[in-house]
Amino acid sequence: MQSMNNEVDRYNLQPKKFIMWLFMISSIIFFAGLTSGFIVYSGDGAGKSLNVPLPKAFIYSTVIIIISSFTLHWSYLQTKRLKFEGQKLGLWITLVLGLVFIGMQIYGWAVWTDLGIFFINSNASISFVYVFTLTHILHIIAGLIIILTALASSYKKLPNVTNLFRMEIASIFWHFVDILWIYLYVFLLLSQ
């Protein structure tokens, strides 16, 4: 009977994981839409390209989010080996790194506005950078919420199937927002 229930669970989890993949595809399309909008706009003539250097803060935030991917993966491996203390520690570190990432991005905006490079700008290429980072931060926040659910389930006495499943979902999405940021950052570097 127990094995049968597990069988049913396994059967139910696969489509849900697939839903996460499909959601990421629609996210990718969203950013593809924005970045192709950028290409169309900045290709329109001189004075419309990204003519100011990106804030240095973006390099640090890139490093931070890459590290956070590693910490989350470590936490996932710990969960697989049933070492739940490690799982909690890894999740907490990832959560903090995520918050620091958001802080770094906002600090980057502050640096730009201090230099007089505003969101409301007659060169919309610069407005685009703000929009990219803002919508990416929204994805980071979604990722943090998923990490919080994984964290919550690590404190509850749930079957490890559920616990591990939530860890998997959190990992998939967090690595995705990580790669998404690297894509956006490289894209912006190349179009300077």
Next chain:
Amino acid sequence: MSTIAIHNPAASHHDDHSHAHHKETFLTKYVFSQDHKMIAKQFLITGIIMGVIAMGISILFRIQLAYPDESFPLLEVLLGKFAPEGRLDSNFYLSLVTIHGTIMVFFVLTAGLSGTFSNLLIPLQLGARDMASPFMNMLSYWFFFTASVIMLSTFFIETQPAGAGWTIYPPLSALPQAMPGSGLGMTMWLISMVLFVASSLMGGINYVSTVLNMRTKGMDLWKMPLTIWAFFLTAIVGILSFPVLVAAVVLLIFDRSFGTSFYLSDIVIQGQVLPNEGGSPVLWQHLFWFLGHPEVYIVLMPALGITSEVIATNSRKPIFGYHAMVYSLIGITVLSFIVWGHHMFVTGMNPFLGGVFMITTLIIAVPSAVKTFNYLATLWRGNIRFTPAMLFAIGLVSFFISGGLTGIFLGNAALDINLHDTYFVVAHFHLVMGSAAIFGMLSGIYHWFPKMFGRMMNAKLGYLHFWLTFISAYLVFFPMHFMGLDGVPRRYYAFTEFESMAEWLSVNKFITWAAILGAVAQAAFLYNFFYSIFFGKKATQNPWESTTLEWTTPVEHLHGNWPGEIPTVYRWPYDYSKPGHETDFIMQTTPHSQTMSSNLAHDFEGNEEAERIQSKWDTEHNNINNTEEVK
């Protein structure tokens, strides 16, 4: 022993569900339901209500077009300051056109059509207990409902609903001071559409995940009914195109409310120069039409899928060219993403680029023609049963041909320069997208009504509904071709005031009366629909003698769809009138071992053991025809 082993999981599953039934209240059963069949009904009824409203709106502006100089005091009673002295306000006219288009395209033909039939049929025809995520499915409906409420509530605000057309091109839509229809109404339009896209994405993601992961045993992709193929590909198109609309809308919101210049440049309003510089309104058109064109196929493809199923069932013949039907749907899916530029031929586009878009656009005629010919070939010498659903399906084929032909005109860059934004375009898309898709939807409603409500709709009222609607649709849209060829522009409040176009007033009157006829005809449908839910004739389990899985479920709905084990599928869904079989349909759940007299060589897909058994049976029973085919 083996029986116990088979029935055990089913029994345990059933226990789970009866356990859940204890807690079911009115709220969880009818309102916040997570059951795909109930959600389908919610989508359908909301869609019908939205459709009636949008139809009423179209009658309002048709009255203005037919009688630009006459006063209708009743209008002032109904609309107040939007119709001073009984004549529609010219700005309000633009709002009516906008909201009519928005509601019809998105709320009726996207959510009402896909939302209803994908939800109903994907689990039932694939043999699944429910969607991949029933909770997300419920959210999808409630997001849609909220979007609908916000969209309709713009009629009750101080200014007026959005008025920049359903494509809301900036700068008109980006500047709140541009006209009354660009104010609060436009903001609410944008909010409503963001919610709508969220709903569509949640629905679409669920459909794709369910189709790919939750098919019953034996249901491989090439045994899926064409309805499922159509819903599946529609959902993929939605997932790949709707996010781009959100991206475009986000930028538009920043332009409207924060002062950025993505779409705005060099604008002077009432002598005042706006600070926005450097933006490009054409950028909006690129982003919008990257969604906007696939959206046309999101509207049409489910209708085509429903038609395939209904025509095959009621012709009592296998669908002609099943694989060709699937490949043509895939072809339309792929091509739909590389043709958006044909909406933009007159934006100053590089003629070479225009030529590229023209070629990709005209290539779509190929898969579309494949589908048309396959429908006709399925009908050819069929043992046709003219049910109301069948009539509407044939009506779709008619509109698909007559509307599709004008698409070939409009797809040509050179011709489009003349025809752009004229009534020719209006005629084209109302036939090929509007009428065709709504006929597909109505066909689906008549066909699957017994599955949804356990009762039958009245066929005689259905015939009346079909003929009046079919005739009035042609009477409304056919004359518009000629107006367009004469250069009559769309969206104009009173174009008959122009001397050169004054002669079209009589045609306008004719069209308006035909439209009123079409609207009145819907009363036959609405009465039939709502009456039959409660008092219709009780349906049998398989009223149309169809082969697909949904007709193996009990008439009374239950959570989980099948009381016992989910049936296994052994054959494709179109075994109608198979030679050698005693009935003219064979259910997908019937194994080949029970149909020895009608099996053909290709049924076994190269399974030599099965072929050997079949040929042995054939020699024993002197079944000459089949023996030859097997060898």
